[in-house]
Amino acid sequence: MEELLRSLIGESWILYLLLAAPPLVFILLYALVTVWTEMKVSAHMQDRLAYMYTGFHGVLQPVADILKLLQKEDTIPTAADRPLFVMAPFLVFIGMYAGFAALPFSSAYIGSNINLGVFYIIAVSSIGVVGLLMAGWASNNKWSLFGAMRSAAQIISYEIPIALALLVAVMITGSLNLQDVIRYQEGGILNWIVFGGPQPLVQKLLLLPFTVTAFFILFIAGVAEVNRTPFDLPEAESELVQGYNTEYSGMKFAIFYLAEYANMFLVSGIAACLFLGGWSSPFGELMSGPLWGVFWIVLKGYFFVFLQIWIRWTLPRLRVDQLMYTSWKVLIPFLFVCLFCVGLILVL
Amino acid sequence: MTAREIFDNLKAKFGDAIGEAKLDALQPWITVAEKRAKEICLFLRDEPGFGFDYLSCLSGVDYPDGKLGVTYHLFSMNHKHKIVVKALCTRENPHVQSVSAVWGTANWHEREAYDMYGIVFDEHPDLRRILCGDDYPGYPLRKDFKVPEFYNGMKVPY
Amino acid sequence: MKESRTLPTDYVSSPERTSSGRTLRTDEMILNMGPQHPSTHGVLRLELVVDGEIIVDVIPHIGYLHRCFEKHAEHMTNYQQVIPYADRMDYLSSMCNDWAYALAVEKLLKTEIPERVQYIRLIMAELQRIASHLIAVGTYAIDMGAFTPFLWCFRDRERILDLFEMTCGARLLYNYIWVGGVSHDLPPSFVEKAKEFCRDFRTTLKEVHDVLTYNEIFIKRTANVGVLPKDVAINWACSGPMLRGSGVDWDLRRDDPYGIYDRFEWTVQVGKGEMGTVGDCWDRYIVRMREMEESTRIIEQAVESVPEGNVQSSIPKRIRPEAGEVYVRSESPRGELGFYVISDGTASPYRVKARAPAFVNLSVLPEISRGAMVADLVAIVGSVDIVLGEVDR
Structure with missing residues (x-):
């Protein structure tokens, strides 16, 4: 797609704008759908109906919500640090959006096909922490500060299991380029790295337990990374009121919200790319192609988004020390074992 | 243990500090000297025969004869018997010894009695108003309390 | 402090x-x-x-919700007029408040209560206990970050409120249990509906057990947190599930009997420290869960045998108890709810003091939360199950 556009328009800023636009469109549409899904899924789990009046089963409710958020008064506390307070939500959004640049949506489209794709996403998604810290600090509210400190500690802790889990997949494929990683897994469901990748049978069976573990841990750490229950301590509403975004309202709050939802898809998408074949079809040649690719990656990503929603409305929340314990004393040691064994199997 | 036995026991131990008692009332009560309340309550709690380890309720009362008083409803978890103890004090000098060192629960109850009746509990660790605001004028549950017309410059309706 | x-x-x-x-x-x-x-x-x-x-x-x-209950009570022209105010003390268990106050005045009056009234009061109080515990458990789940059990609890509480509504027309503040009787008789389909509720309610309890009680995260959050030792609990006069959670086998319904609880088969639930230490938050929580089951048992037995009769004993409209004083306590969902009523022989009470269980239970909070974490404090406050309307009165 990049080449096609380049030949049509030539090297200009319009080209880059066009290349950058699809993820943004996707994020906005996806957020609308997910807000609705989350409400509906939670409602049906809780024996109620949720939105029923705006359109068929309330499908127009997210639109109404956005209109409401747009019209809301945008308050800034008098004691807040104004520039930081205003900047924070955008920084969070930028961190998330920059991550989408390296997420391959199909064999034909990726925002930026960089060789260090995996590394880039890990690096860039950490920008969000700065935004959260800024939000917490600038609000000049002790609860917000608590939330910000918690989220910084949490995201730093869970970056490590995520990086290590991704490393397992990278070791098997031997590339950090996400398109290469996906091409490596093409040819059906059994070639997915979560099932050992396209290796000879014996090696595949040996790899299987470790890849499954790594994938499982990646998902857990991903949930923690996006601050969703049971890891939603930074905004734990029953403890910290609303954490770092307590003082935000209107559009700024909406941007935090949007970033959270988009992040949910980002971690799901990365997990899908590295372990579940990304845009490649689970049936080999059947239903494959650039457009089917979009369908597959959205489906895979959305499945895990649904899983995150499901978990959120089922589980209670961990405590700070238990959260740290989970990361440093459970997930990371397991991943070290995985890494070591995968390396050993690949060498043999 | 019956109220009569408790009264006799206390009388033998504390003599004059035990005042009038009504042992044939619906719930028999014994009056004790307000300045020795803690000592007597400690005895009631720790003496094996009594074992009043549970202070059900502590209430301030403004009696019709102009006296203020504190009523302790005691109960024993082991012996399952109960007794009502009263300590009276004058309106001019409303001082009663605190029993919050004997029963932890007395802490808040005494603060409430102080808040509502102005009874000062000597030796209380933290005697502050509890339900009314710190700047509330007067003691609202006293029978001679008049609702102030203004509170902090705001007109009080009714 | x-x-x-x-x-x-x-x-x-x-x-x-x-x-x-x-x-x-x-x-x-x-x-x-x-x-x-x-x-x-x-x-x-x-x-x-x-x-x-x-x-x-x-x-x-505390004190943000102080509405001068005791002052109001002294200024009523009639003993019966206090009941609506008692309703508003602990707004989650109005039935139990009404009953406690009625018990105190009836003791002053030395009246006999008709059999049918005894049964109705007991059924109402137990339904109210379930409703109140459902809120305690549901909001506790929210405190822990689990949203779903909360709505399940509220769904079933609605059915109890429906039962109350068909009986007396009100859903929250009933003014139902009067001195000497109750305001309305049971509606015809009440017994059937109550039985139906008891049957369905067990399923809800099981669901909540599945999703919350034995959830690993929930246990991690509540076990060994906010431990209230037995002796501290007694010294601070804690009562209700708070005291029983600390392993004290104590229930006023059995140990200082009132009403007709002795006629039914039920057991007092005590915290045993199954997941951690005796007296931790999980124990207080599980005591509430099991008490709901016991209440269901009591209701099932009671609705079977409600006798016929009048629901208002023939006491005069204007009550004038002879001068005297009485302290009567009963087991509200939160613990020992006592009314200290002094009568001077006139038609209005000379002094009414409410011994609110939540007030007393809350006073022990600093003792059990020092050294905990902020998130633990949320767990501890939730497990104490306070209703500020009652704390501040």
Whole structure:
């Protein structure tokens, strides 16, 4: 797609704008759908109906919500640090959006096909922490500060299991380029790295337990990374009121919200790319192609988004020390074992 | 243990500090000297025969004869018997010894009695108003309390 | 509030904690939790002295919801007029408040209560206990971050409120149990509906057990947190599930009997420290869960045998108890609810003091939360199950 556009328009800023636009469109549409899904899924789990009046089963409710958020008064506390307070939500959004640049949506489209794709996403998604810290600090509210400190500690802790889990997949494929990683897994469901990748049978069976573990841990750490229950301590509403975004309202709050939802898809998408074949079809040649690719990656990503929603409305929340314990004393040691064994199997 | 036995026991131990008692009332009560309340309550709690380890309720009362008083409803978890103890004090000098060192629960109850009746509990660790605001004028549950017309410059309706 | 601080033995204050040898000067921070905070269950303000996330001291400030119940009661022209005010004390268990007050006045009057009234009162109080515990458990789940059990609890509470509504027309503040009787007789389909509810309610309990009680995270959050030892519980006169959670086998329905509880088969549930220490938050929680089951048992037995009869005993409209005083206590969902009523022989009470269980249970909070974390404090406050309407009266 990049080449096609380049030949049509030539090297200009319009080209880059066009290349950058699809993820943004996707994020906005996806957020609308997910807000609705989350409400509906939670409602049906809780024996109620949720939105029923705006359109068929309330499908127009997210639109109404956005209109409401747009019209809301945008308050800034008098004691807040104004520039930081205003900047924070955008920084969070930028961190998330920059991550989408390296997420391959199909064999034909990726925002930026960089060789260090995996590394880039890990690096860039950490920008969000700065935004959260800024939000917490600038609000000049002790609860917000608590939330910000918690989220910084949490995201730093869970970056490590995520990086290590991704490393397992990278070791098997031997590339950090996400398109290469996906091409490596093409040819059906059994070639997915979560099932050992396209290796000879014996090696595949040996790899299987470790890849499954790594994938499982990646998902857990991903949930923690996006601050969703049971890891939603930074905004734990029953403890910290609303954490770092307590003082935000209107559009700024909406941007935090949007970033959270988009992040949910980002971690799901990365997990899908590295372990579940990304845009490649689970049936080999059947239903494959650039457009089917979009369908597959959205489906895979959305499945895990649904899983995150499901978990959120089922589980209670961990405590700070238990959260740290989970990361440093459970997930990371397991991943070290995985890494070591995968390396050993690949060498043999 | 019956109220009569408790009264006799206390009388033998504390003599004059035990005042009038009504042992044939619906719930028999014994009056004790307000300045020795803690000592007597400690005895009631720790003496094996009594074992009043549970202070059900502590209430301030403004009696019709102009006296203020504190009523302790005691109960024993082991012996399952109960007794009502009263300590009276004058309106001019409303001082009663605190029993919050004997029963932890007395802490808040005494603060409430102080808040509502102005009874000062000597030796209380933290005697502050509890339900009314710190700047509330007067003691609202006293029978001679008049609702102030203004509170902090705001007109009080009714 | 400056007594000895019971911090964990391995607790070191921050300046000594740095490993590099340099001591960073750190300060304790004062944090106001409330009056408007999602998990203070009303307008409670907790002044927290925190060192990072560890709580050094808690100072509760109450009184934001003070509505002068006792002053109102003294100014009524009739003993019956106090009942609507008693309703509004603990607004989650109005039936039990009404009953407790009625018991006190009836004791002053020395009246006999008709059989049918006894049965109706007991059924109502037990239904109310379930409704109140459902809120306690549901909001506790929210405090822990689990949203779903909360709505399941509310769904079933609605059915109890429907039962109340068909009986007396009100859903929250009933003014139903009067001195000497009850305001309305049971409607014809009540018994059938109550039985139906009891049958379905067991399923809800099982669901909540599945999703919350034995959830690993929930146990981690509540077991060994906010441990209230037996002797402290008695010394601070805790009552209800709070006292039973600490392993004291004590229930006023059995140990200081009132009503007709002795006619039915049920057991007092006591915390055993199954998941941690006796008297921790999980114990207090499980006592409530099991009490709901016991209440269901009582209701099932009681609705079978409600006798026929009049629901208002023939006491005069204007009650004038002879001069005297009485302290009567009963087991409300939160614990020992006592009314100290002094009569001077006139038609209005001379003094009414309400011994509110939530008030007393809350007073022990600083004792059990020092050294815990901020998140634990939420767990502890939730497990105490306070209703600020009753704390402040």
